[in-house]
Amino acid sequence: MVNISEINYLGWPKSVKLSNNVLELVITTAVGPRIIHFSHLEGENLFMVDPQTAGIQEGDTFRLYGGHRLWRAPEDREQTYFPDNKPITFSPTVNGGRFVAPIEPTTHLQKEIEIALEDENSVVITHRITNYAPYPQELAAWALSVMRPDGVAVLPLPDLLSHDEHLLPTQTFILWGYTNLADPRWRFHTGCLYLWQDEKATSPQKIGFSNGRGWIAYCHSFGTFVKQYLIEDKIYPDLGAVTEVFTDHRMLELETLSPLVSLESGDTVQHLERWLLLEPIADELLDTPQEVIRWIESQL
Numbered sequence: 001m002v003n004i005s006e007i008n009y010l011g012w013p014k015s016v017k018l019s020n021n022v023l024e025l026v027i028t029t030a031v032g033p034r035i036i037h038f039s040h041l042e043g044e045n046l047f048m049v050d051p052q053t054a055g056i057q058e059g060d061t062f063r064l065y066g067g068h069r070l071w072r073a074p075e076d077r078e079q080t081y082f083p084d085n086k087p088i089t090f091s092p093t094v095n096g097g098r099f100v101a102p103i104e105p106t107t108h109l110q111k112e113i114e115i116a117l118e119d120e121n122s123v124v125i126t127h128r129i130t131n132y133a134p135y136p137q138e139l140a141a142w143a144l145s146v147m148r149p150d151g152v153a154v155l156p157l158p159d160l161l162s163h164d165e166h167l168l169p170t171q172t173f174i175l176w177g178y179t180n181l182a183d184p185r186w187r188f189h190t191g192c193l194y195l196w197q198d199e200k201a202t203s204p205q206k207i208g209f210s211n212g213r214g215w216i217a218y219c220h221s222f223g224t225f226v227k228q229y230l231i232e233d234k235i236y237p238d239l240g241a242v243t244e245v246f247t248d249h250r251m252l253e254l255e256t257l258s259p260l261v262s263l264e265s266g267d268t269v270q271h272l273e274r275w276l277l278l279e280p281i282a283d284e285l286l287d288t289p290q291e292v293i294r295w296i297e298s299q300l
Contacts, residue, residue, distance in 0.1 A: 002095045002117050011055020016090055022120040023277060030057045031085050033099035033113045036067035044222040048148040048251040059085050066146045070111045070127045073142040073237040073257055079107055108133035127271040131263035140237045141258040141271035146251050151220035153245050153252055155193040156213040156293050174208030174239045189289040195245055197252040204248040208241030216243055216254050217296055224278040226296060227254055234259035
């Protein structure tokens with residue numbers, strides 16, 4: 001059973017709280033849509049909330065806010081950063097709700113997030129972007145989860161294969177102009193890549209993957225957040241990135257993308273994620289990444 005209630009969350013009135021016996025989500029309706037809180041029931045938030053913008057509404061400037069948001073890709077200073085500072089509409093569903101933003105007057109796009117508490121410890125997030133411009137637009141849906149500091153992203157890689165039997169590549173890394181693989185926050189391991197969030201870091205880092213294993217995770221003392229995503233045999237933005245991870249001194253973002261589509265007027269692109277919230281991973285287990293992968297995949 002899903003419980004739905006209205007609360008004031010950090011100054012945002014009429015925020016919607018969705019919960020069951022295990023999980024708790026809070027979604028702002030004064031701005032957004034933003035899933036601003038995700039935790040175990042009555043637990044600590046796994047998402048970062050920017051204390052400088054918490055509770056603020058209206059205005060023409062994009063604000064980070066924190067939480068989970070929906071953007072359009074490829075990233076563009078004018079198109080992507082449209083400020084989501086206006087009230088949105090909420091419609092309850094049997095096991096969650098739909099949160100729909102107004103049509104953006106400059107991009108002519110409308111964004112929607114639908115949340116369904118699938119079972120006790122997992123949530124299905126459906127992202128939709130609809131084109132209301134009188135012309136087609138090429139874009140991808142881009143789902144970004146802003147995680148609180150002091151954790152580590154686990155980015156699993158495809159299985160190792162024999163050189164004698166498999167001659168073709170299985171994975172592409174996509175680097176940004178500011179990506180520095182010598183930065184100590186990166187840790188390369190057999191079968192996965194770690195990226196640590198460090199509040200003392202002085203520069204951002206980002207990497208993208210063309211494949212992966214269909215999930216990425218963020219390990220924190222408050223819990224292990226896992227995002228599952230689909231990999232389609234289609235063209236993706238950002239040189240083929242299916243998933244991306246970004247960090248700076250404030251937070252770490254786990255990001256997934258849909259394939260690029262050409263949306264005719266009135267058409268919608270849809271992108272799904274499945275979230276799980278597992279128990280925290282002990283520090284000693286993090287020292288054995290292959291065991292971390294096995295433990296997470298045993299619960300998917």
